[in-house]
Amino acid sequence: MINEVFFNEKKDKIYSALKHAMENVSYYRENWSFELPSIEKFDYSFFQKYVPILEKDEVRTHNDQFISSRYDKKELTFDVTSGTTGNPLICYKSKKERLKRANELWKQRKHFVPYLSVNDKFARFYAFRMNEEHLIINKVLYRDNELHIPLFDYSENRIEEYLSELSQFQPRWIHGPSTAIFNLAKHAKSKKINDLKIEFIELNGEFVTDAQLSLIKEVFRCKVANHYGSREFWAMAFSCEEGHLHVLEQSLFIESIYNESLQDYELIVTSLSNASWPLIRYRIGDIGTIERSSCKSHPSSYVLHLKKGRKADYFTLAGNKYINAITFSGIIRGISNIKGCSVVYQYQVVKTAENELIIKLCMNQECIKSIQLFIDRLEAEIRKIIGNEIVLHFKIVDSIQPDPKTGKCRDFIDETRKG
Numbered sequence: 001m002i003n004e005v006f007f008n009e010k011k012d013k014i015y016s017a018l019k020h021a022m023e024n025v026s027y028y029r030e031n032w033s034f035e036l037p038s039i040e041k042f043d044y045s046f047f048q049k050y051v052p053i054l055e056k057d058e059v060r061t062h063n064d065q066f067i068s069s070r071y072d073k074k075e076l077t078f079d080v081t082s083g084t085t086g087n088p089l090i091c092y093k094s095k096k097e098r099l100k101r102a103n104e105l106w107k108q109r110k111h112f113v114p115y116l117s118v119n120d121k122f123a124r125f126y127a128f129r130m131n132e133e134h135l136i137i138n139k140v141l142y143r144d145n146e147l148h149i150p151l152f153d154y155s156e157n158r159i160e161e162y163l164s165e166l167s168q169f170q171p172r173w174i175h176g177p178s179t180a181i182f183n184l185a186k187h188a189k190s191k192k193i194n195d196l197k198i199e200f201i202e203l204n205g206e207f208v209t210d211a212q213l214s215l216i217k218e219v220f221r222c223k224v225a226n227h228y229g230s231r232e233f234w235a236m237a238f239s240c241e242e243g244h245l246h247v248l249e250q251s252l253f254i255e256s257i258y259n260e261s262l263q264d265y266e267l268i269v270t271s272l273s274n275a276s277w278p279l280i281r282y283r284i285g286d287i288g289t290i291e292r293s294s295c296k297s298h299p300s301s302y303v304l305h306l307k308k309g310r311k312a313d314y315f316t317l318a319g320n321k322y323i324n325a326i327t328f329s330g331i332i333r334g335i336s337n338i339k340g341c342s343v344v345y346q347y348q349v350v351k352t353a354e355n356e357l358i359i360k361l362c363m364n365q366e367c368i369k370s371i372q373l374f375i376d377r378l379e380a381e382i383r384k385i386i387g388n389e390i391v392l393h394f395k396i397v398d399s400i401q402p403d404p405k406t407g408k409c410r411d412f413i414d415e416t417r418k419g
């Protein structure tokens with residue numbers, strides 16, 4: 001079994017990670033009910049039997065207990081997970097770890113373009129930006145050698161604008177979500193826009209389909225890499241030129257475990273390098289299997305086959321609009337955090353007609369003086385993207401019911417979509 005082969009190869013590092021966690025991380029010390037055997041007796045069946053799988057919610061609710069006592073929380077850097085709830089997960093890393101992982105990622109990029117550098121001009125995408133008090137949501141921004149393209153509105157006129165900004169800026173490379181770049185590629189192809197000289201595109205943050213990949217390659221005529229990562233672990237796998245998604249096994253051990261309720265294999269990730277905030281056997285929420293590959297062009301021999309994964313949800317609205325559902329999470333997160341309290345802790349948007357949306361909000365009402373003022377602000381921000389013609393209904397609810405089919409709460413539902 002592949003998990004065992006991979007485990008045996010990483011056994012020493014996994015052992016050290018567990019030992020460190022037991023000695024220095026209070027969550028594991030208090031919740032694990034096993035003792036670590038000698039390294040000779042430490043094998044995959046022990047690991048599988050005794051080390052429990054860690055849920056995201058468990059980390060969210062006890063996050064401080066996951067920080068190693070050998071580190072000072074104030075010294076750590078952090079990322080915040082994107083998510084549909086107002087309670088994102090804060091993911092910690094030491095400065096040393098951050099640098100190490102960034103170097104590892106740059107090594108992957110340089111497999112594709114040997115002289116690519118942090119100083120090169122590049123384009124990226126953003127979901128929301130705060131500027132003092134103001135939310136910046138629908139503008140193309142310039143930051144030194146970077147061009148930032150918003151992820152919200154992919155209606156034809158906006159795509160036209162993004163492509164023309166790209167032509168003027170002429171970045172050496174682009175990184176961003178596959179659906180957004182695919183939308184740009186589709187439009188560039190149909191309008192025969194052909195003046196971009198990009199050397200490299202790195203797709204990240206979303207599941208990539210073969211159709212997306214081949215169109216992006218065809219239109220932009222450059223090398224395209226797939227970077228599979230998360231806020232929790234940063235880069236987890238990176239493709240080689242042959243298209244295999246190689247696990248970054250210097251830093252991570254990944255298992256593929258059958259999940260009865262999903263009726264499929266899911267990925268369970270153990271960090272081998274983040275000593276400050278170690279996640280061990282963490283359920284990342286993606287479906288996929290692992291295989292050993294004989295690929296000669298890449299040092300890592302473990303290759304991921306992702307089956308499903310995070311993907312942006314685009315929907316149409318009256319007025320030829322084509323909107324990314326990330327709009328709502330971006331805006332809600334942008335304006336919802338008031339003095340450390342999340343005003344909206346969960347939400348769901350339902351499209352009931354081409355010109356009508358219902359926005360359900362679960363609110364921590366004690367965080368704000370006036371709910372009406374908050375909703376007015378929310379409406380004004382959403383209208384900057386969708387315009388004034390769409391009817392919006394705001395409903396404050398106690399809870400959002402999960403989808404009976406999947407058991408998951410969806411943040412966007414299109415009732416007009418067939419099937």
Ligand SMILES: [Zn+2]
Nearest residue numbers: 240244295298
């Ligand atoms: Zn390969």
